[in-house]
Amino acid sequence: MQSFRKNILKLLPILAIVLLAGLVLSRVWTPAPQVAPALNITATEASDHIGKTAEICGMVASAAYLQQVRGRPTFLNFEQPYPDQVFTVVIWGDNRSAWSSPPERLYDQQSVCVTGRITSHEGNPQVIVRKPGNIRVE
Numbered sequence: 001m002q003s004f005r006k007n008i009l010k011l012l013p014i015l016a017i018v019l020l021a022g023l024v025l026s027r028v029w030t031p032a033p034q035v036a037p038a039l040n041i042t043a044t045e046a047s048d049h050i051g052k053t054a055e056i057c058g059m060v061a062s063a064a065y066l067q068q069v070r071g072r073p074t075f076l077n078f079e080q081p082y083p084d085q086v087f088t089v090v091i092w093g094d095n096r097s098a099w100s101s102p103p104e105r106l107y108d109q110q111s112v113c114v115t116g117r118i119t120s121h122e123g124n125p126q127v128i129v130r131k132p133g134n135i136r137v138e
Helices: 002-029 043-049 093-098
Strands: 039-042 053-065 074-078 087-091 111-117 119-121 124-128 135-137
Touching: 039 043, 043 053, 043 087, 043 124, 053 087, 111 124
Parallel strands: 039 053, 087 124
Antiparallel strands: 053 074, 053 111, 074 087, 111 135, 119 124
16 A cells, blocks of 8 residues: 555646646637627717727728827727717827828828727717728728
8 A cells, every 4th residue: 555655646746737738738729719800880879889800990080190189199080070970080199100191190180990999088989099091991
């Protein structure tokens, strides 16, 4: 019985290493979970989806770069010009350099889709965009 205990005690560290290696390998070789397709909505529907990530499509009715305002935002206002827009895309000044052309010129009067998390600012739905890949011209 004593030799059995000695053998078990010798095997415990090996078993622990094997179990640990199995856990590590299962994490490494487990396929990434499939991301659910983005919710595709119109700019008018965005207010019904605050807090969700979606692709929002619509016409940019007005666009403006407010260099004198804190944060130097660029606003892309969908469906109606400011102040009657139904949805807004915000590009902060720190991110403008990611665009090869000024976004307010590139997207104004264009039908575009933007992907991002919908938030609300003063009751208006918006998405903050940090890179051009999140906006596509239709």
